[in-house]
Amino acid sequence: MHLRIIADPEHPYSLEQLSVLSEESITVDEKLGRILITFTPTIQHCSMATVIGLCLREKLKDCFHPHFKVDIKVAPGSHADEESVNKQLNDKERVAAALEIPNLRQLVDECLYSSEL
Template sequence: MTLGLINANPIVHAKKERVVRADHQEYDDDAVDPLEIYDILLSIHTHLNSLVTESISVDDKLGLILITFTPTIQHCSMATVIGLCLRVKLMRYFPPLFKLDIKVSPGSHANEESVNKQLNDKERVASALENPNLRQLVDECIYSNEL
C-alpha cells in the first residue's frame, strides 16, 4: 500500500461555468450549430483531401450529433481512420453528454456496415486509441493544420 499522493503534481483546471436550460440539461455554450461543427472539422478536411462531409445534423434535445461522410472511392482503406479522426476531434471539443454518431454515407463504401460498426462502438474506438501507432496517426491528422 502506498502512502501519500499518487500524483504529487496534478494539473488543476478552472471549473467552467455551466448554463442550465429549460430542459434542465447542462451545456457549456448555447445550442450547437452544424456550421460550427463543420468549422471544427475543416482542419481535417484540408489534411485528408479525400473527405467529403455529406451532412451534419444536431439534435440538442437528445444530445445527438450525426456526421455522414463520403470517402472518395468505394474501397478506401482509410475510411475507418478518417471516421476515427472525426470522432476524436469532436470528442475533444464537445462535452461527453453529446452522443456522436459517425457514418459513411449509404452506398459510398464497399464495407459500409463494417466501417459504421467500428466507428460507433465505444470499445472498438477505445481499443483503437490504445494502439500507439494509430493514436499518433490520429493526433497528426487532427493537429497538423492547427499549428
C-alpha cells in the first residue's frame, strides 16, 4: 500500500519514517469491505493530526474501491484531543468541507505528492 510515502506536513520525512504510521497500524478486511487505520501523532498536542488523517483518507481513495468503509483514528492516548480529532476525521461532511478549503487542500496535496521523499 502506498500510504508509507505520505510526507509529514511539518517535517521533511514520511509518516512511516516518523513512526506516525506503520504496516501494523493498518487493518484491511476485504471480505467486510472495511479499513481501519490508527496513527500516532509525533506529539500529544499535534496541530497537524487532522491534516495527517485527511492525507490518509485521500490516499486511500487512490488505493481502494469506494465501497470500502474507512475509519481513521489517532492511537488511544496519543493525542490530547483524541475524541475530537477522531470525530472530525470520520464525519463525511466535515471531511468534504475541510477539503474545499484551498490552503488545506494544497497542504494535503503537498503531503501526498511531494517528490522530496
